Amino acid sequence: MKIPRRRFLHLGVGAAALPAASRIVWAQPYPSRPVRMIVPAAPGGSTDILARLIGHWLSERFGKPFIVENRPGAGANIGTEAVVKAPPDGYTLLTITPANAINATLYDRLNFNFIRDIAPVASISRVPNVLVVNPSFPAKTVPEFIVYAKANPGKINFASPGIGSSNHMSGELFKMMTGVTTLHVPYRGIAPALNDLLGGQVQVTFASMPSAIEYVRAGKLRALAVTTATRSPVLSDIPTVAEFVPGYESSFWTGVGAPKNTPAEIVDKLNKEINAVLADPKSKTRLADLGGTPLVSSPADFGKLIAEEIEKWGKVIKFAGIKAD
Numbered sequence: 001m002k003i004p005r006r007r008f009l010h011l012g013v014g015a016a017a018l019p020a021a022s023r024i025v026w027a028q029p030y031p032s033r034p035v036r037m038i039v040p041a042a043p044g045g046s047t048d049i050l051a052r053l054i055g056h057w058l059s060e061r062f063g064k065p066f067i068v069e070n071r072p073g074a075g076a077n078i079g080t081e082a083v084v085k086a087p088p089d090g091y092t093l094l095t096i097t098p099a100n101a102i103n104a105t106l107y108d109r110l111n112f113n114f115i116r117d118i119a120p121v122a123s124i125s126r127v128p129n130v131l132v133v134n135p136s137f138p139a140k141t142v143p144e145f146i147v148y149a150k151a152n153p154g155k156i157n158f159a160s161p162g163i164g165s166s167n168h169m170s171g172e173l174f175k176m177m178t179g180v181t182t183l184h185v186p187y188r189g190i191a192p193a194l195n196d197l198l199g200g201q202v203q204v205t206f207a208s209m210p211s212a213i214e215y216v217r218a219g220k221l222r223a224l225a226v227t228t229a230t231r232s233p234v235l236s237d238i239p240t241v242a243e244f245v246p247g248y249e250s251s252f253w254t255g256v257g258a259p260k261n262t263p264a265e266i267v268d269k270l271n272k273e274i275n276a277v278l279a280d281p282k283s284k285t286r287l288a289d290l291g292g293t294p295l296v297s298s299p300a301d302f303g304k305l306i307a308e309e310i311e312k313w314g315k316v317i318k319f320a321g322i323k324a325d
Contacts, residue, residue, distance in 0.1 A: 031064045031090065034064060035091050036069050036091065036092045037093045038069050038092065039079065039095045040072060040076035041070065041072050041076060042070060047095055047254060050125060051068050054256070054274065058277070066093075075102075075162075075324065076103060077107065077110060080100060080114070081112055085259075087259070088119075088260060089263075094258070096120075103164065105314035106164045114310070120255065120257055122299065123255040123295040123296070124253075124278070125253065125278075125290075125293060125295050127208065127209050127252045127291050127293075128226040129166065129227040130206065130235070131145075131206055131223070132212050132215070132222060132224070133145070133221070134198070136200060141224060142225050142239070142245070149181065153180075153181040157203050159196060159202040162189070163186050163323075164324060167206045167207060170227050174248065177248055178245055194207060209252075209290070224238075225240055226239075227241055227248070227251060228240060228251045233288060253309075255302050258270075271298065279296070
C-alpha cells in the first residue's frame with residue numbers, strides 16, 4: 001500500500017520526535033513526583049518521628065511530597081526488603097537505623113545483603129540511649145552498678161523493647177565490656193518495658209533518650225549514664241558510660257538509603273539537601289528536643305558508618321549468642 005508523500009513526511013517527523021520527547025521526560029528535574037520514604041517500623045516511635053520530620057523538611061525544599069510509609073515487621077526486614085526490590089529511580093527511599101546493621105548478623109537468612117543492595121544517601125542524627133534504673137536500686141553510679149551486678153550475678157533484670165533492638169544491644173555491649181551478668185527480659189516495645197521499670201518488676205534498661213528523659217527529669221527514674229561517646233546537651237550533668245568503661249559507645253542513629261544503582265546524581269542531590277536541612281538552626285533545635293544531634297556526612301562516610309556498625313554488632317551478637325525470635 002502506497003502512503004501519500006505528505007502523510008509519510010508527517011509520520012516521519014512524528015517518529016523522529018519520539019526519542020526527543022522521551023529525552024525530555026527523562027531529563028525532568030528530580031523529583032518530578034511524590035517520593036516514598038519507607039519506615040521499617042510502626043508509627044509513633046522515634047524512627048517514625050524523625051522520618052516524618054525529614055520528609056516534611058525535604059517536601060519544603062524540593063516542592064514535592066516526601067510521603068512516609070510505615071512497613072513494620074521482622075525487625076525492620078520487611079520494609080528494608082521492599083526498598084531493595086523497588087526501582088532505583090530515587091522515588092523510594094529507606095529510613096536506616098542500627099536495626100539494619102544489627103540484622104546483618106542477627107538473622108541467618110535474609111533475602112538481601114544490606115551493604116550490597118542499599119545505597120547510602122545521608123545520615124540524619126545520633127541519639128543516645130540512657131542507662132536508667134529504678135530509684136530504689138542501690139547503685140547511684142556506673143561503678144557502683146558494676147560492683148553490685150558482679151556481687152549479684154544473674155539477679156538483675158535487664159529490660160529491653162525486644163531482642164536485637166538498639167537498647168538490647170547497648171546492654172549486651174555493656175555486659176561484654178564489663179563482665180557483669182544480668183537477666184535479659186525482652187518486651188514488645190519500650191513503653192511496657194519502662195512501665196515495669198517504674199513499677200520495680202525490672203531494675204534496669206538502656207532506654208532511648210526521647211522515651212526516658214521526662215521520667216528522669218521528674219525523678220521517677222535515675223539516669224546513671226548516656227551511651228554516646230560524648231555527653232548529651234539534653235542531660236549534660238549525666239556522664240557517659242565511656243567515662244567509666246573506656247571505648248564504650250552505642251547510639252541510635254538514623255539515615256536515608258536508596259536501592260542500589262540509584263543514579264549518583266540523585267543520591268548526591270538528596271545528600272546535599274539533607275545536609276542543608278541539618279545545618280538549619282530550626283532543624284537543630286527540633287532534633288535537640290528529641291535528644292539528638294545532627295549527623296552530617298557524605299554518602300561514602302555514611303556507608304563507612306554502616307559497615308563499622310555491622311562489624312561491631314556482629315561481634316557482640318556472636319559473643320552473647322543472641323538469636324532472632
